[in-house]
Amino acid sequence: MDKNLSILIKQVVDRKEELIDLVKDLISYKTPAPPARNTKDAQEFVAGFMKNLGFTIDTWDVYPNDPNVVGVLEGTDSENYKSLIINGHIDVAEVDEAEQWEVDPFTPVVKNNAIIGRGAADMKGGLAGAMFAFQLLHDAGVKLPGDIIFQSVIGEEVGEAGTWECCKRGYKADFAVVVDTSDLHIQGQGGVITGWITVKSEKTFHDATRRSMIHAGGGLSGASAIEKMMKVIEGLQELERHWAVTKSYPGFLPGTNTINPAVIEGGRHAAFIADECRLWITVHYYPDESHEQVATEIEEHILGIAKADLWLRDNLPTFEWGGTSMIEDRGEIFPSLEIDPNHAGVKLLASTHEHISKQHAIIDVSPTVTDGGWLGEAGIPTVIYGPGDLNNAHAVNEQVSIEQLLEYTKVILAFIYEWSFTKKSS
Numbered sequence: 001m002d003k004n005l006s007i008l009i010k011q012v013v014d015r016k017e018e019l020i021d022l023v024k025d026l027i028s029y030k031t032p033a034p035p036a037r038n039t040k041d042a043q044e045f046v047a048g049f050m051k052n053l054g055f056t057i058d059t060w061d062v063y064p065n066d067p068n069v070v071g072v073l074e075g076t077d078s079e080n081y082k083s084l085i086i087n088g089h090i091d092v093a094e095v096d097e098a099e100q101w102e103v104d105p106f107t108p109v110v111k112n113n114a115i116i117g118r119g120a121a122d123m124k125g126g127l128a129g130a131m132f133a134f135q136l137l138h139d140a141g142v143k144l145p146g147d148i149i150f151q152s153v154i155g156e157e158v159g160e161a162g163t164w165e166c167c168k169r170g171y172k173a174d175f176a177v178v179v180d181t182s183d184l185h186i187q188g189q190g191g192v193i194t195g196w197i198t199v200k201s202e203k204t205f206h207d208a209t210r211r212s213m214i215h216a217g218g219g220l221s222g223a224s225a226i227e228k229m230m231k232v233i234e235g236l237q238e239l240e241r242h243w244a245v246t247k248s249y250p251g252f253l254p255g256t257n258t259i260n261p262a263v264i265e266g267g268r269h270a271a272f273i274a275d276e277c278r279l280w281i282t283v284h285y286y287p288d289e290s291h292e293q294v295a296t297e298i299e300e301h302i303l304g305i306a307k308a309d310l311w312l313r314d315n316l317p318t319f320e321w322g323g324t325s326m327i328e329d330r331g332e333i334f335p336s337l338e339i340d341p342n343h344a345g346v347k348l349l350a351s352t353h354e355h356i357s358k359q360h361a362i363i364d365v366s367p368t369v370t371d372g373g374w375l376g377e378a379g380i381p382t383v384i385y386g387p388g389d390l391n392n393a394h395a396v397n398e399q400v401s402i403e404q405l406l407e408y409t410k411v412i413l414a415f416i417y418e419w420s421f422t423k424k425s426s
């Protein structure tokens with residue numbers, strides 16, 4: 001390792017109080033989502049911090065009061081050296097009134113060598129560590145040859161793809177690291193897509209017609225949309241079991257590819273036969289599958305069942321997939337992310353981790369979803385690598401270990417440096 005770099009890495013520990021203060025500063029901005037629409041001040045702080053380090057700032061409202069921030073540090077020889085995206089979300093999981101925190105979730109404290117506060121693990125620790133790494137590089141006067149793009153995005157906790165907005169705005173790089181909660185594993189992920197399945201009757205019947213609809217001699221052809229939805233739900237369970245038996249992916253327990261009937265709405269009033277029923281499902285799929293593919297499989301299976309039903313065949317269920325926000329249009333997509341362990345970026349991150357932590361790098365899959373899938377969807381080789389563990393993410397007394405935060409900051413600092421000094425041709 002470069003001598004300059006060794007000196008810089010030592011500074012992570014020497015100046016750790018500054019890093020801890022930075023994590024605490026970020027946590028003290030209240031950015032829970034839901035309710036969201038509250039990240040402006042935090043994002044202004046991040047933008048100001050990165051601007052002081054020489055980054056050019058691009059900021060725009062994804063939603064009112066929820067701006068994305070992208071900082072670009074142009075390399076001294078962009079054409080010949082590799083570019084890097086560091087990505088993290090500024091929003092944090094909501095805090096329920098009933099939660100019994102030992103401290104105020106937005107007044108972080110240090111206790112037992114950990115920082116406690118909402119977002120410590122997911123993922124203001126990761127964001128702060130990367131920001132601090134750039135601070136140290138800046139203070140040492142290091143001029144990186146490759147381009148750096150730092151993204152602080154909104155909306156991740158409510159399925160709003162601030163990261164996809166960055167991709168659509170044209171930000172690309174040779175490699176990306178999403179510094180979200182991974183317990184310092186290098187991770188890919190499965191994907192999630194939500195969908196609405198609707199069963200709808202063209203005609204509305206009074207409750208008193210039920211006898212004629214279901215018993216011998218009644219002569220009335222009709223059905224309850226709620227009862228017909230039972231067939232759809234059974235069909236989903238059948239497909240879910242089929243997937244569990246026939247599909248697998250290394251690192252996931254068999255049957256992780258679930259179809260959850262999460263919310264059901266239907267019927268208009270007790271005096272009517274239900275003429276509409278809507279089911280909101282959450283589908284988890286494996287890294288080597290796409291959301292388009294699993295949506296098609298579900299539609300084909302459910303339509304097959306519907307076509308064998310005497311009423312549903314003339315009143316086929318309809319499907320609406322995905323969405324842009326769990327709180328605006330009640331839908332979301334998190335694309336899956338596959339890692340190529342032989343990619344130069346993955347290999348460098350793994351070797352940097354091993355060199356600094358003196359522990360074997362673990363390359364596996366996240367049991368949850370992050371924005372990494374969006375960067376992958378944009379064609380950017382991407383990994384998830386950040387401090388904190390998932391037992392802490394979204395939890396009461398959420399915390400990040402200072403030891404792990406320091407280790408992560410050293411690794412990300414060394415990785416940024418080494419990657420930026422890697423020739424595009426290599």
Ligand SMILES: [Zn+2]
Nearest residue numbers: 122123180181
């Ligand atoms: Zn997160």
